Amino acid sequence: NAGVTQTPKFQVLKTGQSMTLQCAQDMNHNSMYWYRQDPGMGLRLIYYSASEGTTDKGEVPNGYNVSRLNKREFSLRLESAAPSQTSVYFCASTTSFYEQYFGPGTRLTVT
Amino acid sequence: DQQVKQNSPSLSVQEGRISILNCDYTNSMFDYFLWYKKYPAEGPTFLISISSIKDKNEDGRFTVFLNKSAKHLSLHIVPSQPGDSAVYFCAAADNDYKLSFGAGTTVTVRA
Numbered sequence: 001n002a003g004v005t006q007t008p009k010f011q012v013l014k015t016g017q018s019m020t021l022q023c024a025q026d027m028n029h030n031s032m033y034w035y036r037q038d039p040g041m042g043l044r045l046i047y048y049s050a051s052e053g054t055t056d057k058g059e060v061p062n063g064y065n066v067s068r069l070n071k072r073e074f075s076l077r078l079e080s081a082a083p084s085q086t087s088v089y090f091c092a093s094t095t096s097f098y099e100q101y102f103g104p105g106t107r108l109t110v111t
Numbered sequence: 112d113q114q115v116k117q118n119s120p121s122l123s124v125q126e127g128r129i130s131i132l133n134c135d136y137t138n139s140m141f142d143y144f145l146w147y148k149k150y151p152a153e154g155p156t157f158l159i160s161i162s163s164i165k166d167k168n169e170d171g172r173f174t175v176f177l178n179k180s181a182k183h184l185s186l187h188i189v190p191s192q193p194g195d196s197a198v199y200f201c202a203a204a205d206n207d208y209k210l211s212f213g214a215g216t217t218v219t220v221r222a
Contacts, residue, residue, distance in 0.1 A: 004154070031208050033209075035212075040120075040214055041214060042113075042115075042117075042200060042212040042213050042214040042215055043155070043200065043212040044212070045209055045210070048208060048209060050208045058209065090154050090155070092154075094208075098143050098145060098160065098204050098210070099145065099157050099160065100157070100210065101157070102147075102154030102155045102156070103154050104152070104153055104154050105152070105153070105154055
């Protein structure tokens with residue numbers, strides 16, 4: 001039982017490049033989330049998927065898109081990376097409405 | 112505007128003593144509160160939670176207190192141990208699928 005897995009662990013992009021962050025959970029959770037963590041800002045919600053087939057914007061969605069591929073997988077795409085998107089990205093999932101389980105994170109640097 | 116605030120970025124405590132972490136919120140619709148713990152290079156892990164219908168919840172060395180009239184909650188760790196050195200995030204939910212996080216408090220337990 002791996003819980004929530006994220007790939008890649010680290011990534012360096014040049015401004016304007018695109019990439020997709022992958023997330024998968026094996027806990028049969030309905031809801032999945034993408035957060036970014038920046039110094040002094042805590043975790044801010046980018047997008048979430050309350051259930052398979054639905055996605056909604058969170059607090060900071062600009063510059064990102066998401067796909068809920070199936071119940072297990074939820075990907076985050078940066079179409080044209082900007083230095084302001086340098087951050088640590090966490091994926092999370094839950095079935096209990098509140099207690100979320102987090103992946104280990106992806107550290108992204110945009111130069 | 113941040114709805115959940117942790118005004119102390121850091122806390123240093125001697126091993127065996129009590130650690131008290133504080134959290135304030137502004138949204139009166141929040142009805143469930145959680146504390147997460149995060150080690151470097153790992154994702155946050157759930158620690159303890161409390162519903163708005165309670166004023167105290169205890170789990171081993173960890174106790175969370177909620178003062179709804181003051182919109183304030185605190186986490187007590189007694190006794191503090193070296194393994195408690197981590198970043199602690201306060202989070203709150205308002206009966207939807209989303210959590211709002213504070214900026215975190217870094218706890219250092221001194222031997």
